[in-house]
Amino acid sequence: MKKLINDPKNVVNEAVAGFAAAHADLVRVEFDPVFVVRADAPVSGKVGLVSGGGSGHEPLHAGFVGLGMLDAAVPGAVFTSPTPDPILAATKAVDGGAGVLHIVKNYTGDVLNFETAADLVSADGLEVRSVVIDDDVAVKNSLYTAGRRGVAGTVLVEKIAGAAAERGDTLDAVAAVAEKVIANVRSMGVALTPCVVPHAGEPSFTLADDEIEIGIGIHGEPGRERIKLEPADAIVDRLLASIVEDIPFVAGDTVLLFVNGMGGTPQIELYIVYRRAAEVLAAQGIEVTRSLVGNFTTSLEMQGVSLSVLKLDHELTALWDAPVQTAALRWGR
Amino acid sequence: MKKLINDPKNVVNEAVAGFAAAHADLVRVEFDPVFVVRADAPVSGKVGLVSGGGSGHEPLHAGFVGLGMLDAAVPGAVFTSPTPDPILAATKAVDGGAGVLHIVKNYTGDVLNFETAADLVSADGLEVRSVVIDDDVAVKNSLYTAGRRGVAGTVLVEKIAGAAAERGDTLDAVAAVAEKVIANVRSMGVALTPCVVPHAGEPSFTLADDEIEIGIGIHGEPGRERIKLEPADAIVDRLLASIVEDIPFVAGDTVLLFVNGMGGTPQIELYIVYRRAAEVLAAQGIEVTRSLVGNFTTSLEMQGVSLSVLKLDHELTALWDAPVQTAALRWGR
Amino acid sequence: MSVDVAWVVAWMKRSAQVISEHRVELITLDREIGDGDHGENMDRGFQAVLTKLDDLPAAATPGDVLKLVATTLISTVGGAAGPLYGTAYLKASGAVGAETALDGAALVALLTAARDGIVLRGKAEPGDKTMIDAWTPAVVAAETAQSSGAGETEILAAAAAAAEAGAVATEPLVARKGRASYLGERAIGHRDPGAQSTALLLRAAADVAAGA
Amino acid sequence: MSVDVAWVVAWMKRSAQVISEHRVELITLDREIGDGDHGENMDRGFQAVLTKLDDLPAAATPGDVLKLVATTLISTVGGAAGPLYGTAYLKASGAVGAETALDGAALVALLTAARDGIVLRGKAEPGDKTMIDAWTPAVVAAETAQSSGAGETEILAAAAAAAEAGAVATEPLVARKGRASYLGERAIGHRDPGAQSTALLLRAAADVAAGA
Ligand SMILES: Nc1ncnc2c1ncn2[C@@H]1O[C@H](COP(=O)(O)OP(=O)(O)O)[C@@H](O)[C@H]1O
Ligand SMILES: Nc1ncnc2c1ncn2[C@@H]1O[C@H](COP(=O)(O)OP(=O)(O)O)[C@@H](O)[C@H]1O
Ligand SMILES: [Mg+2]
Ligand SMILES: [Mg+2]
Ligand SMILES: [Mg+2]
Ligand SMILES: [Mg+2]
Incomplete structure (x- = not known):
């Protein structure tokens, strides 16, 4: 550690x-x-x-x-x-x-x-x-x-x-x-690497060099299934399919797309993920009108990402746009 | 990779x-x-x-x-x-x-x-x-x-x-x-883990489980020396000593303290580092009046941190405080 | 050792000791099917209990000690285990009332109340792969021993042995409560950390009573 | 093969091939004392050169080809190597002017101008552990061969051999230019990636001339 x-x-x-x-x-x-x-x-x-x-x-x-x-x-x-x-x-x-x-x-x-x-x-x-x-x-x-x-x-x-x-x-x-x-709002994540809790000193789980954990929790709890590493686009498609079918989100919906890094994911990868997710939603007629990309709900140094999609209406959009002044999110001030 | x-x-x-x-x-x-x-x-x-x-x-x-x-x-x-x-x-x-x-x-x-x-x-x-x-x-x-x-x-x-x-x-x-x-402004960084350039597919350097690289560059270029892992406070003291003696920063100076994550460092660690750095500067009579903490100049997924100290005057402080509206830094708007 | 306030205090001190000794084991069990903090949380809580025991008034009853342990655990353990164990000791305290020496019936009442408190808060049923799977067999074994005329020490020994067997018996289960429930089939083959800590705590109770 | 425009084109095609074949080797050398991109950068650049060569006008001179290579490398390689190699080929193009067949003197002029271009941009001296440590011995060897009456093929062979030896000779050096200079003593024992790519490029020149 x-x-x-x-x-x-x-x-x-x-x-x-x-x-x-x-x-x-x-x-x-x-x-x-x-x-x-x-x-x-x-x-x-x-x-x-x-x-x-x-x-x-x-x-x-x-x-x-x-x-x-x-x-x-x-x-x-x-x-x-x-x-x-x-x-x-x-x-x-x-x-x-x-x-x-x-x-x-x-x-x-x-x-x-x-x-x-x-x-x-x-x-x-x-x-x-x-x-x-x-x-x-x-x-x-x-x-x-x-x-x-x-x-x-x-x-x-x-x-x-x-x-x-x-x-x-x-x-x-x-x-x-x-x-x-x-x-x-619905979310789902994936882990590429585990995280290490300081007092535990050991990774919370192990993944082989070619494995990823689909459906990871934010405490390093294992998720839905462990699969072989795939290209980013394929991973995004999996996560998004589970999210979209859940509520379900449908054509004509207006949404906020949130790509969240798990703490150890380089920003360049978050944007590669964002690109695909936005494309896939657009192809389904779901319009992304607000976005958030960054490490906001993390699991220590874990590498991975989660996607969240929030169905917006006028009220939620206006409240999202309202001023915020915090260490991690700030606009309008 | x-x-x-x-x-x-x-x-x-x-x-x-x-x-x-x-x-x-x-x-x-x-x-x-x-x-x-x-x-x-x-x-x-x-x-x-x-x-x-x-x-x-x-x-x-x-x-x-x-x-x-x-x-x-x-x-x-x-x-x-x-x-x-x-x-x-x-x-x-x-x-x-x-x-x-x-x-x-x-x-x-x-x-x-x-x-x-x-x-x-x-x-x-x-x-x-x-x-x-x-x-x-x-x-x-x-x-x-x-x-x-x-x-x-x-x-x-x-x-x-x-x-x-x-x-x-x-x-x-x-x-x-x-x-x-x-x-x-003067800066210095440390790496706990290397980064992997996508086309290279291999870590840019290797560090044993108990080693860190002091003075790391932002492309994973090795730095000044490789030492055994130390508590965060001791690492901060090393980096800060090199920075402070350089300009030098002296008692009475007003500074901006910037703790920069290398991309894979959990935020909780960045704040542990900030705490020590601010304490050490204060003990030397150097007043921290502005701060920035986060992953802003990264090396892909590298774990590590760099410290930057900028001597401020009224003009620089006012320009720092002026509105900024970008994806990664935003205030006043 | 007679089952009085000195026994409760000794039980808690022994609890702190065994939890500390098994800290890493409990962390490891929780890493496997949870989030790796159970040993750390319990150790932090029982170390706080140790400190608090020093300030006990001389006239404290077993119920007073159990209540002190309950509030200390609630305010120091956190996670799921904190409120669950906290409630257990709180209800146990209520069950023994102001008695100064606990007979077999009182011990059965204590264990039953503790278990019921956990169920009240956590809504787990036997077989859900939680600490309940150690507590429930312990309660049953204690009742059986008491109704067949066993003494206090034997009752506690029966409870401890049943809790240990119950903890082991969580291994083949799929979890339906707590963090391990997210794992589905993958929880199979791993022992529930809370059931294991329960077994350790009840073993401490029995050992102290037996003078071991 | 006579040293004309066909030779330059063949040289560049062979260059693209050997750089591609040695891509990983150059990346690895650069990982050790730099940032691990040299092979990737050079490969990207020479693949772009390959594409550009297809559009060459029929009447192109060696100088035209060298200029096309220069601008292509400048606009596709990036990093330190892009401007340095770009300037090298640009100055080489200037040195051969409108000549259609290059004799020994022209080849020496070409190599000298290339080396001087790199020095102009990068300010490196021999012994600084850069590509100059391959280029300078190559220029010297070419001059020596030419002044002792060697033919074009032998001049290029002498340059290639000297560049290869020069690349090897960077291994014991401490770097004073480029990214490896940050390493101090730790650069010792590693070959400079730019010197190695220079050796590969000059070997390609010689091999193509020799019909190999
Ligand atoms: N609903 C519940 N009912 C009974 N016990 C539970 C319940 N949920 C969790 N537990 C117990 O709590 C233990 C985990 O405790 P701990 O690791 O300290 O908390 P957390 O899960 O919040 O990290 C589990 O092993 C299980 O025995
Ligand atoms: N100032 C310089 N003069 C000559 N060659 C240099 C100079 N700086 C760097 N080089 C050469 O460039 C090579 C590195 O190229 P490359 O890895 O593509 O660029 P970068 O260093 O920007 O990543 C070095 O191996 C060295 O040979
Ligand atoms: Mg836990
Ligand atoms: Mg927990
Ligand atoms: Mg490089
Ligand atoms: Mg580079």
Whole structure:
């Protein structure tokens, strides 16, 4: 394992400290327990947005704290959802009197810890609602799994719900916008190489030199199937076919296409993937009107990519275009 | 070699096509010869800024084309400087009547090809000037080398010179600002893992599991020395010591600290590095007033980091803060 | 050793020790069918428990200790295991109430409440390839031993042995809960890390009671 | 074969062939002390030359062909080698003027002008571990052969052999120009890729002249 770290136990705290130092204009950070909030939190009268989860997916979530997106991010240990304490503390810190929305990725640990935190928050008389993201079509949603996983679509939920909160929507309305994004976004990923959790020191899985993992999760959980390496176009076609048939997306739809790098993928490859995905959608009469390309929901140094497609309407498009001022996404400011 | 590519020969063209499709609001792209220009090029009365170099360093340079930064980027083959033809074509395409500045990284190939292009441009009666960036302190500048290399400091030169051009500076003035940045920025990098050039199919160098390369170049050229892996803090201390003693940076200086990922480095590690670097500078009385953290000048999938420190004054700070609207850097818009 | 507050404290100290000793094993099991953090998470939690035990008031009951362990695990473990084990010890604490010495019936109640707490939070059924597949046989074995007149030490030994067998028995299963459920058939052949940590914790309970 | 336009065309076709055959070798040499693209760059350039040769007018002189090669390499190779080899062939073209058959003196002039062009652009001196370390001995050997009365074929053979020896002789050197100069002592033991491609190109010239 080769990493630019000191003691593996201090990875999260040191990174959060560095993040706070680099972005003091945008965020404030607390260490006991650890969470990151907007520099101007709480914003009075605005619904607060809190997300969080295991670390190792940066810039998710701290990179999305700021105007027009999250009010707070709660980083757990690497790949481990945070405990209720920091979620509780972050929720209180961003409460501007209009209630707080928890944005939770659908993993047992995240769901349970946010649930416990929400119970504690409610007991304190603060209004809190939760939405659970499960955009990953690699997992068949059924009674026989923990349900679909929340992956890169989370970025889109956070951006769009954040814009709704920023324009002054009520808690119910912000939650409804978030649910609308969740209902309309689907994702799927592929890994070329595994990632190494610092405290584990060993790759989370192994792949032969000519193998890739289709349907990879963002914690290096193996996916749907392991196949031989293929040209980028063929891989894109596989991912996109699973995504498109799921909702389904159909001719005439207007969509946002999000090509997400897993952390170790060169940008040149992300654009090769984008090119093919945009072409394939166009050929199906699906119009890409917004795009996002970059490493936004990562798995440490994993090489690979995920595709997300979000069906847009006028409201979602306008909320996507609204100003955002965070470390990782910024426009209009 | 595992990459999300199709035929290695098409890597650059396909990536540029994807880039153009994803960022049609910002850029236009030509394919014969290949270059990327601002959507609104040429901007009448504004000095045009053209940079370029081998591909594989994305988002450098195409990711920095747009308002307040570059007018055009000329991508060569992977790690190979472009030929004069596309440089010439890009230069003509961005000429708004106020002349064009070529921003060149100090590599023999880049220098020679831009030189040839500049000769051809001048022959066509167009005013062109060049600046050559050589911020890498890993290479001792002497008669016995090709001189210091241009590395991540390039991003800072492009941003700040771009802001000067945007505010209406003359060609001489923009060149002077660029030279001022070049005179005041120093960088040095480290590699944990090598990168693989698509057409080569093999790593550019090999490092044992416990080795790192101090002073790595951005084409995977070996650096100053190969040492055993150390904690992040110790590595940062080495890089920073070489940088600080070079200009030298001294107590009372105000600086921009830029932590640049080499492409395959998880963001969490970049912030661990930032934390230490900021601490060490502060301890020396050097005040960090601006920062940039991310993968901006990369070497394909290489894991590693480079540090750049730029001495700021009021002018450079104001130009850094000026609006920029590109695929990879954006604020104020 | 009599099954009182000293036993609970010793059980928790032994738990911290065995979890620490098996940290890498639990990480490895979780790397294979999960995300490789179970050993790290449990170790962080039980090390925190160790520290907290030092501040226990002298008059603490077994229920007080279990509650302290529950809140400590909830606030330090994270992941799925944190809330699940936290709830287990919380419900166990409720089940033993203010009793100072736990007889066989109390131990069965403790184990049953712990298991039920996990089911309440996690909704897993036996055979889903989770820690429940260690807890449920342990509860059944404890009940059987107690109803056939076994003493406290034997009850705990029966529970530990059943949990260990239950953990092994997760190997051929396809998972239907937790992270391993994403794997489908590929989970077959791997032991569930949570079931394994449960086996370690119940073995610690039995060993401490037996004075081992 | 007489040293006329047919020879130049054949030389360039053979050059394209040997560069393609040695593409991987040149990439590997450049990976070791550079950035691993030399073989790819040269191969791209000479494949473009091959295509361009098809459109040559019937009345083309050796100088015309060399000029076409120069502009093609300049616009397709990139990197350091593109402008350097481009300038070499451009200056060589100038040196042979409008001559249709090249005698020994013309060949020496061609090689000398090529070498001088590279020096003009790249400022390398002998011993800097660059392609100059193949070109300069080649020029010297050609001069010597010509002044001792050798024919065209022998002059080219002498140049090729000297270039090959020059390429080998770069191995113990520390580089002072180009990318390998960043390596300091670590460049020792590796052959310069540009010197090696020069040796291949001059060997092609000699072989074609000898009818081999
Ligand atoms: N719904 C559930 N019910 C019971 N146990 C569960 C459930 N989900 C997960 N587990 C247990 O949790 C263990 C994983 O814990 P851990 O690795 O710490 O959390 P995470 O899966 O969040 O990384 C699994 O091995 C399994 O025994
Ligand atoms: N200044 C120079 N003078 C002469 N030859 C040079 C000079 N710089 C580089 N070279 C030659 O160019 C070769 C490298 O070419 P190539 O790999 O195509 O370009 P790049 O170094 O830009 O990747 C070197 O092996 C060397 O022979
Ligand atoms: Mg986990
Ligand atoms: Mg090159
Ligand atoms: Mg786990
Ligand atoms: Mg090269």
